[in-house]
Amino acid sequence: MAVDRMLPTDEARELIELTRDIADKVLEPRVAESEKTGVFPDGVFPDGVFPALGAAGLLSLPYPEEFGGGAQPYEVYLQVLEELASRWAAVAVAVSVHGLSCHPLFTYGTDEQKQQWLAGMLSGETIGAYSLSEAHAGSDAAALRCRATPVEGGYQLNGTKAWITNGGRADFYTLFARTGEGSRGISCFLVPADTAGLSFGKPEEKMGLRGIPTTTAAYDDAFLPAERRIGDEGQGLSIAFGALDAGRLGIAAVATGVAQRALDEAVAYAKEREAFGRKIIDHQGLGFVLADMAAAVDTARATYLDAARRRDAGLSYSRQASVAKLVATDAAMKVTTDAVQVFGGYGYTQDFPVERYMREAKVMQIFEGTNQIQRLVIARHLAG
Numbered sequence: 001m002a003v004d005r006m007l008p009t010d011e012a013r014e015l016i017e018l019t020r021d022i023a024d025k026v027l028e029p030r031v032a033e034s035e036k037t038g039v040f041p042d043g044v045f046p047d048g049v050f051p052a053l054g055a056a057g058l059l060s061l062p063y064p065e066e067f068g069g070g071a072q073p074y075e076v077y078l079q080v081l082e083e084l085a086s087r088w089a090a091v092a093v094a095v096s097v098h099g100l101s102c103h104p105l106f107t108y109g110t111d112e113q114k115q116q117w118l119a120g121m122l123s124g125e126t127i128g129a130y131s132l133s134e135a136h137a138g139s140d141a142a143a144l145r146c147r148a149t150p151v152e153g154g155y156q157l158n159g160t161k162a163w164i165t166n167g168g169r170a171d172f173y174t175l176f177a178r179t180g181e182g183s184r185g186i187s188c189f190l191v192p193a194d195t196a197g198l199s200f201g202k203p204e205e206k207m208g209l210r211g212i213p214t215t216t217a218a219y220d221d222a223f224l225p226a227e228r229r230i231g232d233e234g235q236g237l238s239i240a241f242g243a244l245d246a247g248r249l250g251i252a253a254v255a256t257g258v259a260q261r262a263l264d265e266a267v268a269y270a271k272e273r274e275a276f277g278r279k280i281i282d283h284q285g286l287g288f289v290l291a292d293m294a295a296a297v298d299t300a301r302a303t304y305l306d307a308a309r310r311r312d313a314g315l316s317y318s319r320q321a322s323v324a325k326l327v328a329t330d331a332a333m334k335v336t337t338d339a340v341q342v343f344g345g346y347g348y349t350q351d352f353p354v355e356r357y358m359r360e361a362k363v364m365q366i367f368e369g370t371n372q373i374q375r376l377v378i379a380r381h382l383a384g
């Protein structure tokens with residue numbers, strides 16, 4: 001059932017309608033098969049999906065028109081992501097990560113850098129990746145080791161990055177690498193995919209989100225011109241964390257979309273399935289499970305919209321972004337698990353999509369800062 005959204009403008013309402021139409025025509029017919037077979041062995045994106053989203057302008061919504069963006073408020077962009085996720089979580093994650101990968105250039109790039117690259121990145125014909133994590137440096141991002149050594153005219157990159165969403169398929173990589181020691185020794189770079197010396201591992205065999213690749217990347221004496229450093233040397237970690245505040249809201253919206261879909265499927269099933277001579281939704285014990293699921297979905301949406309509206313108003317929103325990521329992804333895990341319960345034994349089979357939603361929800365408690373790390377961020381804000 002389509003969510004009855006509160007949207008700020010007629011343009012936003014049209015955008016949601018457009019998104020639903022593309023989701024019906026392009027995502028829904030492909031999702032089940034793609035998520036079953038995955039991206040193996042060649043790591044390709046599902047055919048035609050990203051070109052269709054790009055052509056509709058859905059890959060650049062929160063960025064200004066002067067660079068080819070959609071100039072949409074964050075609260076609208078996030079609701080588009082939620083709609084995409086309610087049809088195909090992996091695709092919505094890829095779109096959110098693409099937005100995240102453009103954030104450092106947009107926020108910290110010089111006018112010249114933005115003029116040179118941003119419009120291409122937001123054209124809808126390219127997709128980006130965000131490369132902060134390493135095998136031994138996930139939550140503790142400051143422990144990263146990939147090194148950018150100054151050489152004549154630029155930097156020489158050496159090291160291995162991990163867990164790159166869109167890895168091997170993206171056109172550009174927003175990379176964080178070490179130019180000095182300690183947490184102030186990290187810098188941000190914009191790396192084109194065709195950089196000599198850059199190669200990718202085979203896609204991870206994941207529990208869910210199989211329609212998009214997650215890979216390692218190896219830098220082996222890869223040369224990058226100096227003009228491709230974003231921000232100052234040593235500013236990388238604050239650039240990375242600033243982008244993640246915005247990115248976490250994307251994940252909160254995606255989680256809400258998955259939870260909403262699981263709720264919808266569970267309600268529809270509970271209205272059909274009979275036990276003890278009545279529809280299972282009419283057993284109060286089961287009706288209350290569905291009521292709690294609905295309350296969790298509405299709460300998830302409310303928390304991400306609150307943070308987004310603060311962002312749109314120019315207020316600080318870092319704490320609220322962490323709250324939204326924590327609340328929405330925990331809600332998605334609970335709601336999708338309960339959806340499997342509502343389906344009984346059938347919920348545990350691949351004949352129904354709810355088991356997939358449960359697998360998809362799990363990673364949302366882990367990436368873009370685990371929910372333990374979100375609590376750490378919130379506690380630090382509280383401590384001032």
Ligand SMILES: Cc1cc2nc3c(=O)[nH]c(=O)nc-3n(C[C@H](O)[C@H](O)[C@H](O)COP(=O)(O)OP(=O)(O)OC[C@H]3O[C@@H](n4cnc5c(N)ncnc54)[C@H](O)[C@@H]3O)c2cc1C
Nearest residue numbers: 130131132133138139140163164165366367368369370372
């Ligand atoms: C499918 C997928 C896609 C991803 N995509 C990207 C991407 O595009 N770009 C990118 O850069 N990264 C990406 N990641 C990496 C992701 O952000 C990390 O996996 C995540 O930050 C956790 O890091 P870790 O796996 O090293 O776990 P660890 O940091 O080793 O954590 C292990 C456990 O310890 C807990 N823990 C760690 N420190 C603390 C603490 N101080 N207090 C309490 N608990 C703590 C964690 O919460 C976790 O439960 C992706 C990961 C996955 C699985």
